[in-house]
Amino acid sequence: MSMTLTAEMNRPLPETVGLVRxxxxxxxxxxxxxxxxxxxxxxxxxxxASV
Structure with missing residues (x-):
């Protein structure tokens, strides 16, 4: 399975990708x-990230 992702920098990118995965x-x-x-x-x- 594969997907694309648009991420916000409110946490480290590897952490965000891991949570999504x-x-x-x-x-x-x-x-x-x-x-x-x-x-x-x-x-x-x-x-x-927006404030």
């Missing part, structure tokens, strides 16, 4: 009944 894998397992062996994420844009 885990969330996608959990959703596939719990809601769709699918087991994902890999979730490839490409960050296509980064925004500065």
């Amino acid at each position: 885990r969330s996608v894998a959990d959703t596939c397992g719990h809601i769709l009944g699918m087991v994902g062996t890999a979730v490839d994420i490409t960050v296509v844009e980064v925004h500065h």
Whole structure:
């Protein structure tokens, strides 16, 4: 499975990608009944966090 992501810099990018990856894998397992062996994420844009 692969996806693209636009991220905000309110936390380190590797942490954000890890959270998204885990969330996608959990959703596939719990809601769709699918087991994902890999979730490839490409960050296509980064925004500065707004205050």
